[in-house]
Amino acid sequence: MKRLVLVSLLLASAMASAVVVRHDVSDSAYLVAETELPALVDLPHEGHGVLIAPQWVLTAAHSTQWHPITEVMLNGSCLKVEQVFVHPGYKQLPEGLAERDPEGAIDFLAGLDDIALIKLAEPVSGVSPVDLYGEQAEIGTTVVLFGKGATGNGKSGQIAGSNRTQLRRAENVISAVEERALIYTFDSGPGARPLEGMLGNGDSGGPVLLDNSGRWELVGLARGRLSTSPPGFYGQQSHQVRVSYYLPWIRATMGGTGS
Numbered sequence: 001m002k003r004l005v006l007v008s009l010l011l012a013s014a015m016a017s018a019v020v021v022r023h024d025v026s027d028s029a030y031l032v033a034e035t036e037l038p039a040l041v042d043l044p045h046e047g048h049g050v051l052i053a054p055q056w057v058l059t060a061a062h063s064t065q066w067h068p069i070t071e072v073m074l075n076g077s078c079l080k081v082e083q084v085f086v087h088p089g090y091k092q093l094p095e096g097l098a099e100r101d102p103e104g105a106i107d108f109l110a111g112l113d114d115i116a117l118i119k120l121a122e123p124v125s126g127v128s129p130v131d132l133y134g135e136q137a138e139i140g141t142t143v144v145l146f147g148k149g150a151t152g153n154g155k156s157g158q159i160a161g162s163n164r165t166q167l168r169r170a171e172n173v174i175s176a177v178e179e180r181a182l183i184y185t186f187d188s189g190p191g192a193r194p195l196e197g198m199l200g201n202g203d204s205g206g207p208v209l210l211d212n213s214g215r216w217e218l219v220g221l222a223r224g225r226l227s228t229s230p231p232g233f234y235g236q237q238s239h240q241v242r243v244s245y246y247l248p249w250i251r252a253t254m255g256g257t258g259s
């Protein structure tokens with residue numbers, strides 16, 4: 001039990017993508033209808049994915065490890081899964097590392113290829129897949145975050161409780177880029193976006209989107225914070241899976257040439 005608690009703190013949101021909001025803006029301003037993003041996929045119990053092709057869903061690798069992924073929900077329909085492809089660079093945290101060396105565990109998690117593809121048993125019709133962002137100019141861009149998990153606000157932190165609630169939408173700005181990750185900070189005050197927010201517990205694998213002239217492009221996937229501090233407070237940084245780095249693996253796997 002101790003190890004599970006510590007690991008969840010290391011990830012801070014081991015299942016991430018719920019939206020934590022500003023304390024000085026009504027929560028109702030963040031709530032959106034399910035139809036706002038039809039391509040959003042619900043994994044069993046917790047976790048999200050994004051439809052990126054008629055038969056393919058992109059998600060975070062760790063969100064496929066909690067429960068068997070035999071079916072998913074998309075736009076109100078239950079869809080059978082044919083196969084889950086986890087990136088070969090994803091590994092489980094070594095037994096005992098979190099207790100012996102918390103900082104080492106954080107470094108280990110930061111270096112993982114935390115991404116997976118889910119192949120559906122049948123192609124989807126009636127829902128448009130989200131385009132993948134194909135450049136590497138993410139820094140400074142405003143992104144939109146979607147999630148249904150636990151919420152809270154930046155002043156009080158994330159609320160403990162259900163990790164699947166109502167769909168919320170928030171904004172943030174990519175402030176730093178690493179090889180595998182996009183980073184944003186949960187700001188407050190004059191520098192914050194009007195609907196500033198961050199992803200929290202409940203929906204890892206959810207989308208980080210760029211609005212390109214009215215068309216969504218997927219730039220990142222919700223992964224979580226790499227920290228031992230409680231989640232959901234102003235000033236915290238969040239590390240998201242950088243989709244552009246993984247385009248070769250995504251295309252090879254979907255094309256049948258990935259390992």
